[in-house]
Amino acid sequence: MESIVVLGAGLAGATAVTELRDRGFTGPITLIGEESELPYERPPLSKGYLQGNEEPESFTVHDAIWYQEHKVEPRLGVAAISIESARRQVLLADGSAVDYDQLVLATGSRANLGGDAPLAGYDLPGVHTLRKLSDAKALKADITDGARVSIVGSGWIGMEVAASARQLGARVTVYSTSEVPLAAVFGQRFGRHLLDLHQRHGVDVRTAKVHGIEQADGHLQVLSSAGSSPADVVLLAIGAVPNLQLAETAGLDVDQGVLVDATLRSSDPRILAIGDIAQAMNTRLGRRVRVEHWDNAIRQGKLAAATLLGGSESHDWWPYFFTDQFELGMEYVGHSAPGDETVIRGDVDSGEFLVFWRNSQVVTAAANVNIWDVNDELRAVIGRELSAERLADPKIELADL
The missing domain is CATH 3.30.390.30 (FAD/NAD-linked reductase, C-terminal dimerisation domain)
Incomplete structure (x- = not known):
């Protein structure tokens, strides 16, 4: 029976593995992930976990016993360095290679550090990004009652962390490049409602471009077009970058993501792409879209399993997401x-x-x-x-x- 390798142990990858077993696939499955943790859901990182209301066990997809019982081999804590599509192999950083008959890429995204040239000071102590559980643990330890928290970016992660930090008693400043946060997504009217919500709760939202971060007199300094301001904690929340490097080593067609059809197959019919990296044909919209949200990870994970097993389903749903702020x-x-x-x-x-x-x-x-x-x-x-x-x-x- 054919072997299936899922490269990327986030929610999308874990959902694909689960759905394969639920649909009766009995062949070998290997789940490869760079993080050492079992696959988990990411939305709580900026909300419930950061606020101390949820523990990782509550948002872990399956415990270790599930993988044993369902004969799924997790290869966690090891990075993949290349896909040799001609030989149908994934090469890992520990020197080993994993053979596949069918491969699902679910490599997710990484935090944007400022584009081609990272923001000056991004690697200083006290400067954080938020993509992984380890990031959330470090950020949670630094956000204390009365701490001065500066957030660079006013997208979903930035505004959710702003709300969580205020609820923990921190003094919060958000640096937004637009006068109305999230107006590029929702338009001015609803964007202003979100802005008013944060301002009522004491979040200082500044329309300013951040040029860099410095360390001075025992604290951080955020340097922006609105001047220099001290901070104890800085979060860079300026978007995410899809992890396309492995797709490129496989020779796949790539644009803003891995180009896949409505069944999630790439330009190599033995390789599918799902989740954050998939620039997938959406039959509802009549064009390709790339969506970085929880619902999409689950739905595409299930669709990938259906495709691998010869199903006729397609990427035909409307994008969906949720948020909690105050x-x-x-x-x-x-x-x-x-x-x-x-x-x-x-x-x-x-x-x-x-x-x-x-x-x-x-x-x-x-x-x-x-x-x-x-x-x-x-x-x-x-x-x-x-x-x-x-x-x-x-x-x-x-x-x-």
């Missing part, structure tokens, strides 16, 4: 653009409302804010042409839209 809990589904019209249903000031985005009358995305168990109904309206009046009218049930 008292705001939100789920978002769809794919809006910054210029899309925003339609609100409900009272924003109450903290419980729905948001719809439209482009030329067509709903492109929707979000539920502190209103739960409606995500399926929201999915059903995306792609449909609906008036702003109907979307905003609370007297019309979502199921009747």
Whole structure:
């Protein structure tokens, strides 16, 4: 029976392995991961774990016994250095090689340190990134009551950590290159709601470009276009970079990610790519997208298993993600653009409302804010042409839209 190797032991890789066994595959499976930890979910790193409300055991996908019982061989704590596609081998940093008949790439992302030239001071003590459990442990140890925490970047990780740090009693400053954080994702209206939320909770959000970080007089100094400010802790939250090096060694077609079709197969039919690195054809959107979120990792892991076993499923779902910041809990589904019209249903000031985005009358995305168990109904309206009046009218049930 063919052997399957999954390269990357994050949520996407672990889900693929689980689904293969659940679907009855009995052949050899090897799961290779650079981190020494068993595969785990990453969303708690910036929220529940950082706040001290969750322990790693609660967000680990499976315990060690599961892998033994399901005859999956984990090769953890060892990096892959090359894929020799002609010989169907993965070469590892310990000098060993793993043969495969089918290979799933799930190598994830790494923290952006500032582009081609890393931000000056990125490697100073007290300067952190947040991608791995080890990162979260180090950051958690440094965020104490009263600590001055500076966050460079106002994307999801930056704003979630800002909320967590404030709840731990830290003094938090966020440096944002845009006046309204996340406006590039949500547009101005909802972006301002998130900005107001953080400011009400005492987060100092500054519109400024950070030029570097220095160490002076026993503390860090953040150097920005708004001047120099002291900090005890600095988090670089300026995005992620997909880990494409191994895909390139395999000779795969790569753009902003590994180019894969709607079944997640790459330009080499024996190699699939999933999760953060997959620039996958989405049949709903009619184009390729690369999505770095929890839901996508799970869905693509399951789809990869189906593809490997000859299934007919395809990448046909709307992108989805969720966030928790202070008292705001939100789920978002769809794919809006910054210029899309925003339609609100409900009272924003109450903290419980729905948001719809439209482009030329067509709903492109929707979000539920502190209103739960409606995500399926929201999915059903995306792609449909609906008036702003109907979307905003609370007297019309979502199921009747």
